[in-house]
Structure formats: C-alpha cells, structure tokens
Amino acid sequence: MFNNNTIQRFADLETPFYYYDLDALKQTLDACREASVKHNFHVHYAMKANFNPRVIDTVQAYGFGADCVSGNEVKAAIEHGFGKDKVVFAGVGKSDKEINLALDADIFCFNVESVQELEIINDLAAAKGKVAGVAIRINPNVDAHTHHYITTGLDENKFGINTWQLNDVVDTLRKSANLNFLGIHFHIGSQITDMEVYGSLCIRINEMQDWFEDHGFAVKILNAGGGLGVDYYNPDTNAIPDFESYFSVFKKFLNVKPGQEVHFELGRALVAQSASLISRVLYVKNGQKKNFLILDAGMTELMRPMLYQAYHAIENLSRGRGAMIEEANAPGTLQPAPQIKYDVVGPICESTDCFRKDVDLPQSYRGDLIAIRTAGAYGEVMASGYNLRDHVKSVYSQ
Numbered sequence: 001m002f003n004n005n006t007i008q009r010f011a012d013l014e015t016p017f018y019y020y021d022l023d024a025l026k027q028t029l030d031a032c033r034e035a036s037v038k039h040n041f042h043v044h045y046a047m048k049a050n051f052n053p054r055v056i057d058t059v060q061a062y063g064f065g066a067d068c069v070s071g072n073e074v075k076a077a078i079e080h081g082f083g084k085d086k087v088v089f090a091g092v093g094k095s096d097k098e099i100n101l102a103l104d105a106d107i108f109c110f111n112v113e114s115v116q117e118l119e120i121i122n123d124l125a126a127a128k129g130k131v132a133g134v135a136i137r138i139n140p141n142v143d144a145h146t147h148h149y150i151t152t153g154l155d156e157n158k159f160g161i162n163t164w165q166l167n168d169v170v171d172t173l174r175k176s177a178n179l180n181f182l183g184i185h186f187h188i189g190s191q192i193t194d195m196e197v198y199g200s201l202c203i204r205i206n207e208m209q210d211w212f213e214d215h216g217f218a219v220k221i222l223n224a225g226g227g228l229g230v231d232y233y234n235p236d237t238n239a240i241p242d243f244e245s246y247f248s249v250f251k252k253f254l255n256v257k258p259g260q261e262v263h264f265e266l267g268r269a270l271v272a273q274s275a276s277l278i279s280r281v282l283y284v285k286n287g288q289k290k291n292f293l294i295l296d297a298g299m300t301e302l303m304r305p306m307l308y309q310a311y312h313a314i315e316n317l318s319r320g321r322g323a324m325i326e327e328a329n330a331p332g333t334l335q336p337a338p339q340i341k342y343d344v345v346g347p348i349c350e351s352t353d354c355f356r357k358d359v360d361l362p363q364s365y366r367g368d369l370i371a372i373r374t375a376g377a378y379g380e381v382m383a384s385g386y387n388l389r390d391h392v393k394s395v396y397s398q
Contacts, residue, residue: 016297025274035243046267067265071098122176140204183221202253275376298346319362
C-alpha cells in the first residue's frame with residue numbers, strides 16, 4: 001500500500017491523518033459488484049462504516065444502494081446521489097424527526113425493529129398522506145461467533161423483533177393502512193469470517209419467510225444484512241474479502257422464490273482496507289520491562305482497539321519492513337535493524353489509550369511515521385474531540 005513516493009509525501013504532511021487509497025477501494029468495490037451481480041443480489045452500503053465524502057461518492061458511483069442508521073445518514077445518502085429507491089433506514093431508535101425526514105424523502109424502506117415503531121411510522125405516514133415501505137427486522141437467534149460488542153442477532157440483544165412477538169407484528173400490519181410490508185430483514189453481527197454462520201442464517205430466513213406467507217403476507221425482499229469480516233492481520237496479502245464465497249452461501253442455501261429480491265448491507269468489507277491512520281512518534285520511553293512508543297494519534301482518532309480490543313497491524317514506515325542499520329564497530333557495514341517490543345500508545349489522558357501491546361517493530365525514534373492499518377471502517381467516523389483535540393484530517397491517494 002505504501003511505496004517510497006507515498007511515504008515521502010507523508011513526510012511533508014502534518015499528522016495524524018487518515019490516508020485513503022482510492023485504488024484499493026475501487027478494487028474492492030469491483031470484486032463485490034462482480035460477485036453480487038452474478039447472482040442478481042442487491043448490495044446497500046452501510047454508511048455507518050465510513051461516511052467520508054470521497055468514500056461515499058466512490059461507492060455511489062458503483063451503483064450500490066445505501067443502508068442508513070440515522071436521519072443525517074439518509075440525508076447524506078440522497079445528497080451524494082444515492083437514489084431514494086435504493087435507500088433503506090435501519091436503527092433501533094429512530095426519532096420522529098428522523099422518520100419524518102425519511103418519509104419526506106420517499107425512501108425505499110424502513111427496517112423496523114419493534115411493534116411500537118411500526119405504529120409510530122404508520123401514524124407519521126398517515127399525517128403526511130403517505131405509505132411507508134417497511135421490512136421487519138427479526139432476531140434469528142444465530143450466534144455470529146464474533147466479539148460480544150458487535151453481535152446483534154441474539155434474543156438478548158436490543159436490536160430487532162423476537163420471534164415470539166411476530167403475531168403482534170402481523171396484527172399491527174393488518175390494521176396499518178399507511179404501511180406497505182415489503183419483506184424481512186436480518187443482521188446477526190459484524191466481522192464474521194465463518195461462512196457456516198451464514199448457512200445457519202439462511203435456514204432461519206427460509207423459516208421466517210414461510211411463516212409470514214402462511215399468515216397471508218407476501219415477502220418481496222429477503223434482506224440478509226451484512227457482517228462479512230476482513231483480514232486485519234494480513235492487510236496486503238489478503239486485501240479483498242472473499243465476496244464470491246460469501247454470496248455463494250446465500251445462493252446455495254437461501255430459498256429465493258420467483259419475484260423475490262435478495263438484499264445485503266455491507267460496510268466494513270467494502271471500506272476497511274482502503275485506509276490507514278498515519279501518525280508520528282512523539283516520544284520513545286524505554287523501561288526495564290516495557291518500551292513505549294507515544295504517538296500523536298490516540299483513541300480520539302481510532303477508538304476500535306480501546307472499545308473492543310480490536311487488532312490492527314502496525315508498521316513503522318520510516319524504518320521499513322527490512323530496515324538495515326550500520327554496525328557500530330564496522331562503519332559502512334549494514335545489519336538488520338533490531339526488532340523491539342513496544343506498547344504503541346496515544347497521547348490521551350486515559351490508560352486505555354493503547355493501540356496494541358508488545359508490538360514487534362524496528363528500533364524506532366522520535367519523528368518516525370507509523371501506519372495503523374485496516375482503519376477504513378469505524379475509524380474516522382468514530383473520531384472525537386475529547387481533550388479538545390483537533391478533528392483528524394483526511395488525505396487521498398488521488
């Protein structure tokens with residue numbers, strides 16, 4: 001991802017910043033589009049992963065839809081050219097203001113997460129003389145085998161509607177003249193790399209669509225959500241997720257009936273590998289048991305490692321992967337730079353402000369450029385102004 005010209009360019013820039021490799025992003029989008037079109041699947045981009053303007057403009061140009069979880073995301077999607085017929089609005093706590101905004105925009109579908117929400121959308125739509133398309137988000141109680149902070153499809157999660165509530169759902173739909181039932185929606189979690197999990201999800205989707213049809217509701221949309229993971233450990237050798245295997249699971253196990261559409265909501269898988277957080281070493285602290293690299297980036301720029309112990313590969317760009325140094329007793333003779341274990345930490349006044357512990361890096365010095373890889377998803381969008389920090393900047397490959 002980083003050649004000498006790119007690293008030299010970084011040397012003249014103020015850090016920290018997010019570096020977006022737009023070529024890498026386009027290669028990923030190409031792979032996703034090719035694999036999904038083969039099966040006539042519809043992909044919506046989960047904007048919560050990254051709503052950097054250049055990123056969402058690039059995604060929109062590929063013809064994907066938009067999956068939004070706030071009124072402002074709905075607004076941004078439409079402003080950036082996503083057709084209203086490709087915008088879906090999910091989220092467990094949609095406010096009246098946000099629902100009204102989406103109704104005024106005539107979006108394609110609300111992914112509804114409670115019976116009460118169905119009633120509210122129906123009332124607000126009636127007040128405007130509109131009919132709102134809705135899909136019912138169902139908890140399939142499928143374990144995604146991922147971090148418990150990003151598991152969303154179990155019965156005890158706050159998201160979605162549990163199966164024992166479905167009779168109330170259909171009763172509400174029958175008496176709601178301003179709702180148009182489109183289908184069923186699922187999302188079981190994030191950073192899922194076990195394809196067998198998606199096979200289990202397909203079984204539950206098949207059961208649920210049969211249940212709705214048995215109760216007199218035609219299911220037009222099967223929305224399987226997203227959650228496909230990426231390789232945080234090998235961002236160069238495994239840069240593009242296996243979209244082919246992912247979509248093939250649904251092609252094989254999902255019972256798609258004539259006239260139905262299958263929708264997906266992918267975020268991380270599309271954008272994670274497209275960006276790195278670039279920082280500089282402010283200080284090197286060498287102790288008896290621990291060595292610290294103190295960076296000018298911290299949890300205010302990238303929260304994931306502190307929030308749920310997420311792994312990111314870390315590189316010293318100034319020293320390189322095969323860095324050599326001159327032997328002390330033999331001037332002009334080069335030897336491999338020693339590898340030292342560092343705790344790579346930020347400047348924030350919190351003990352949790354640590355990107356990773358015991359990272360093997362070439363011996364590092366003040367001013368060295370550090371890259372924290374695979375930061376294109378849930379990186380810049382989660383940045384904060386804690387400690388009254390400047391908002392992190394963005395730099396692009398083109």
